[in-house]
Structures are given as structure tokens and as C-alpha cells.
Amino acid sequence: MISVRNITKKFGHLTVLTDVSLEVAPQEVVVIIGPSGSGKSTFLRCLNGLEKVTKGEIFINNVEITHSKTNLSKVRKEVGMVFQRFNLFQHLTALQNITIGPVEVLKLSKKEAEDRAYALLEKVGLKDKAHSYPDQLSGGQQQRVAIARALAMNPIVMLFDEPTSALDPEMVGEVLAVMKDLAKEGMTMLVVTHEMGFAREVGDRVLFMDEGRIVEEGKPSELFGNPKEERTKLFLSKIL
Amino acid sequence: MDSGTLGIIFDAMPMLIEGVKLTVIYSIAAIIPATIVGLIFALLKLSSLGFLRRIGEVYVHVFRGLPLLVVIFYIYFAVPHVLPMHAWFGDSYRFIAAIIALTLNEGAYITEIIRAGILSIDHGQTEAAYSIGMNKFQAMRFIILPQAFKRMIPPLMNQFIQTIKDTSLLSAISVAELTRQGQIYISTSFAALQIWTAVAIMYLIVILSLTAISTKLERRWQIDKR
Ligand SMILES: Nc1ncnc2c1ncn2[C@@H]1O[C@H](COP(=O)(O)OP(=O)(O)O)[C@@H](O)[C@H]1O
């Protein structure tokens, strides 16, 4: 489903990703952990073309998105992204945040888009907030709307960049619950998070990134219970 | 002011009202193209292509750098030496020259207002728009501009007020707007005090009405549209 082949990403002289490769199977949930600045966000951003890789190739459903002729807007329709800071459209209601992509990009009718949006709002438990603006919603509610907004495009894979780290602790659970449901429904997901409970419960694989490389990977129980690399041990001892 | 004051002002009023009409017409005729020009050059200045950015920069530097009166004279008096404007447009060249000069000048300021408005929107909004498959044009039209526009209303209103005041410079090429009408009336009546007082009050009435409308608009936008 996703095939990342030896990608390198530089910002000027700063090398942020070095020779990273990864294969993700359909319906797999891959959790990415690692210290701040290790390149986790940059890695996800390369996967939907928000950043251009310096070297290497990325294939999504056999389409090479790193090819210069690939239409990135087309790719991004199929790759949903959820941001740490939600990035809901501030001038639109929750409902409009969800319908604008289907209407303007997928060219669905307003009626179809709204039906889909209401169903998604129900799924994330926010049907009664359809007409609220982002600044009238709590962080947890905003993030759930953001997830619904991404799902409205019917993506084949969802990327989550620390979706709960900007939230007050009491709101983390409601967002993780939505993500767990998604995982159980068979969505292919790449999730940058330090929520170990989530990683253990729904993660098929955990990657530990440091200094722009995947240092170690394994099943959650193996990587958390019995890390092999010194750097992984050190990092886990700090966050657990 | 003596007892003749009111009589003089009454006598001058039809001319001054004609002047106000032209002031308003020229202002509106300039504000609309100036806003379009401003939007185009703002987008050029924000382009990822260096040469487009350069075009935008040169435009702003040139027309912010030139006194408006010089631009008016240049277009009305100098350009016809290279292009047969009077043959093409006849008497309406006065109007055309006035609108082009005002548009170029106000457009340069509006370019900066729109550019600043667009830049004030968090980059996360653009990224979120891209992430649901929007292209640059769609992200600008549906996500960035609607939010930026709200923030641009106060500075744009200032610029529109500036434009109304700037139309008084058109008196120098004999456009019969308010200032020019005042001058003409004074040249035969010598009632400078009365007429300039009346002219000043009429400018204030026009500008304060615009301010009132804009305050109302701004409030409505803040409430329904966010
Ligand atoms: N647009 C950018 N320009 C320059 N440097 C960047 C940019 N984005 C990220 N970086 C740098 O890349 C490194 C990795 O950042 P990031 O991918 O955000 O790490 P993480 O998400 O793991 O904290 C950091 O050193 C960061 O400063």
C-alpha cells in the first residue's frame, strides 16, 4: 500500500531524514515514536507531498508520488492527514469544514456531502456540534472534527501527527477512542504518538526514529518490552 | 460670516452637489479596479516564481514612490505624446486618464494590504487545505482569502477614504469634482471662506458616511461570518 524507498530529506544543509525505507501493508497500523526533532513530522509530510523528498521514492497504491509529473492534489485526496494543531478552517462551521473537500474537490452535490458529513459527525460523537465554529469547540472536539474532515475524502490511508499532544489530558481519551475505532474498521494508519496504551492496543508495528533514521522497529510488545538498541532503551526510559 | 453667507452657499450648492457626484463616481470607478489590481499584484508578490514576485515588487515600488499628482499629469499630458489617446478616446480621455492614475496609485497600497492580510493567515490553514486535495487556487479561494478578507476590511476602508480624498487632485486636470467646482465658483465670486468651508463639510459628509457603512459591514461580518 505504501512503499518508501531510501528517502533522504534535506532543508538546505540540514539533513532531516537519512535513507529511510518502509513498507506498509493494507489495514496495518504503524506507530512512530522518537525524540523531538528526529524527523517524524517531516516523514509524514513527505508521504502526502507537503514536503518534497531530496532523494528516493515513495509509492502509494503503486503511484509514485515523488515523481515530478504526479498530480499531488490527486494523491492528497487519498491520503488523509490529521495535524497536531487541528488546523480546522476557522471561518467555517464543523459541518462546512467536513463538506468543503467533498464539494469542491470531489465535486459531490451539497446534499451528498452533507449526508456524509452528518454520518461522520455521528461517528466521532459530535452530531450536535455541526453548526459550531472551531473557536466554539474544545480541543478534543476540534480534533475529532479534523478527523471527520479527513475521512470525508474517503482516504485509503490516514496520517496522524501527534494528534493528542496539543490536548488537555482529559480530552486525549475521546480522540484516541475515535482512532481506535478507525483502526478496528481496517483503516491503514501511520500515527506519530507517544500514547503507549494506544500503540499496544491497536499498533501492528512500532518504529523508533532518531536523528532522521528508523533505528528500530518491531511489534509493540517487543519494542516496548525488550528494546534492542541502546538509543531506544534510553528514549523509552525517559517517556515511560 | 455676514448675512450674505447663506445666500452664497445656496447659490453655489447646485455646482457643489454636481461636484460631490463626480467625486463619488470617480472614487468608485477607481476603487473597484484598484482592488482587482491590488489582488493580482498581491498574488504575484506571493508567487513561488521569482520573476513574478519581481514584477509585483517593481509595481509597488514605482507607484508608491511617485507622487499621485505626477502620475495624473504623466498619464493625462505625457502619454498622449506617444499614443494618440485623444484621437482614440476624445473627451473621455480625461476620465480614463484619471481612473488609470488613481488605480495605479491606490492599487500599489492595496497590493500591500492584501498581501499582509494573506500572510496573516496561519500556514496550517493552507496545509490543511492541501491535505484534503485542494490545489493552490482552491486553497486561496475557499480557505485563505475569506479569512484574510475579514482582516483586510479596516485597512481597505482607510485606503478607500484615502482614494476619495485623492480625487481632489483631479482638479489639476480640470475634472469637475468637488474641489474643482469650489475653485470655479470662487474664481467668479471671491467667496473663499464660505465656499471652502462648504467644500470641507461636504467631503466630511461623504467620508463619514462611508465610515459608518464600513463599521456596520465589519460588525455584520464579525457576527455571521467569522
Ligand atoms: N521547513 C523546515 N525548514 C527547516 N528545517 C525544518 C523544517 N521543518 C523541520 N525542520 C527541521 O527538521 C528537523 C526535524 O523536524 P520534525 O520533522 O518536525 O521532527 P519531529 O516531528 O520528530 O519533532 C528539526 O531539526 C526541524 O528543526
Ligand SMILES: [Mg+2]
Ligand atoms: Mg513533530
